Amino acid sequence: MMRAPTLALAATALLATVSAGAQRMLGQTQTSDANAKSIALFREAGKVLQSPRCLNCHPGADRPTQTDRMEPHRPWVVRGIDGSGAPGLHCGACHHAANFDAARVPGNPGWRLAPASMGWQGRSLGAICVQIKDPARNGGRDMTALLHHVAQDSLVGWAWRPGGARTPAPGSQATFGALMRAWAESGAGCPPDKPE
Amino acid sequence: MGLINIKINGSSRSIDVDGDTPLLWVLRDNLGLTGTKFGCGIALCGACTVFVDDRPLRACSLPISALGESEVTTIEGVTGREAVAVQSAWVARDVPQCGYCQSGQVMSAIALLKEIRKPTDRDIDLALNGNLCRCATYVRIRAAIHDAARALEG
Numbered sequence: 150m151m152r153a154p155t156l157a158l159a160a161t162a163l164l165a166t167v168s169a170g171a172q173r174m175l176g177q178t179q180t181s182d183a184n185a186k187s188i189a190l191f192r193e194a195g196k197v198l199q200s201p202r203c204l205n206c207h208p209g210a211d212r213p214t215q216t217d218r219m220e221p222h223r224p225w226v227v228r229g230i231d232g233s234g235a236p237g238l239h240c241g242a243c244h245h246a247a248n249f250d251a252a253r254v255p256g257n258p259g260w261r262l263a264p265a266s267m268g269w270q271g272r273s274l275g276a277i278c279v280q281i282k283d284p285a286r287n288g289g290r291d292m293t294a295l296l297h298h299v300a301q302d303s304l305v306g307w308a309w310r311p312g313g314a315r316t317p318a319p320g321s322q323a324t325f326g327a328l329m330r331a332w333a334e335s336g337a338g339c340p341p342d343k344p345e
Numbered sequence: 346m347g348l349i350n351i352k353i354n355g356s357s358r359s360i361d362v363d364g365d366t367p368l369l370w371v372l373r374d375n376l377g378l379t380g381t382k383f384g385c386g387i388a389l390c391g392a393c394t395v396f397v398d399d400r401p402l403r404a405c406s407l408p409i410s411a412l413g414e415s416e417v418t419t420i421e422g423v424t425g426r427e428a429v430a431v432q433s434a435w436v437a438r439d440v441p442q443c444g445y446c447q448s449g450q451v452m453s454a455i456a457l458l459k460e461i462r463k464p465t466d467r468d469i470d471l472a473l474n475g476n477l478c479r480c481a482t483y484v485r486i487r488a489a490i491h492d493a494a495r496a497l498e499g
Contacts, residue, residue, distance in 0.1 A: 224475035237457030237472025
């Protein structure tokens with residue numbers, strides 16, 4: 150008479166233990182799947198981030214590059230204090246509010262280099278991922294501001310309307326914005342910091 | 346084609362040109378201001394440097410339709426302390442050789458001195474990297490800008 154409750158309690162405890170383990174395992178799988186999905190989304194977005202249209206103005210040093218071959222910018226220009234060039238030779242000396250194909254000069258009202266803290270050239274996609282969501286380096290943007298920036302900013306959008314013979318960034322700004330949003334909502338996972 | 350008003354060297358002019366015409370063509374072909382030179386036409390050489398609202402700009406890179414209400418100053422109309430100092434230094438140092446690029450060099454030098462009163466060699470190099478000189482008068486250009494900066498101190 151006394152053994153039934155004991156067995157019942159033991160069975161309940163065992164079931165609880167098994168259940169917790171199963172749940173833990175299931176949770177790990179879900180977390181792992183979600184992280185893998187998030188990383189996959191970022192890799193897709195990385196096709197834009199690592200296109201010449203974006204990398205040219207996110208140089209690793211002070212000098213931008215140009216063309217699909219990412220050649221050093223001609224003439225020799227530098228970032229300057231605020232990303233708009235050196236005194237006497239600001240970006241605006243040549244780059245204006247719109248592309249001007251007659252002179253082969255691209256343009257946008259906000260034409261400038263990305264800040265040095267957002268240099269992407271020479272970095273792995275994993276390093277760019279960590280960098281891009283770090284407010285200390287991305288211009289103080291939280292995730293909401295970052296998503297707005299990539300989906301709405303006019304200079305970012307220039308990458309899909311580069312004019313001339315320049316190859317646009319893959320897809321569209323809307324698709325890129327949606328990808329980045331899905332990445333953020335899936336946990337903003339980052340690939341490992343190593344060459345892809 | 347259509348009439349476009351342009352503020353140039355302190356006066357207003359109306360010209361009948363296509364809106365896509367580069368400012369440089371308007372200056373040289375329509376207004377007869379040939380001091381601004383055509384070098385490359387693709388914003389690589391700096392020979393066509395003018396001021397638009399007091400900022401240096403390559404005239405080949407701007408369609409006239411984008412000028413709006415902005416005021417253009419060319420080598421023929423540039424004035425002010427920096428302009429006098431640079432032009433005096435240019436003459437004293439006998440900077441030009443063939444002279445073709447020099448109006449652009451002078452405009453960029455003036456622009457630099459408006460931003461940096463006492464530029465270093467590096468400041469000069471960075472500001473004038475976009476102004477090419479096939480005669481390689483760069484050493485005299487740099488020296489003349491230092492002279493002009495000293496003159497502006499006095």
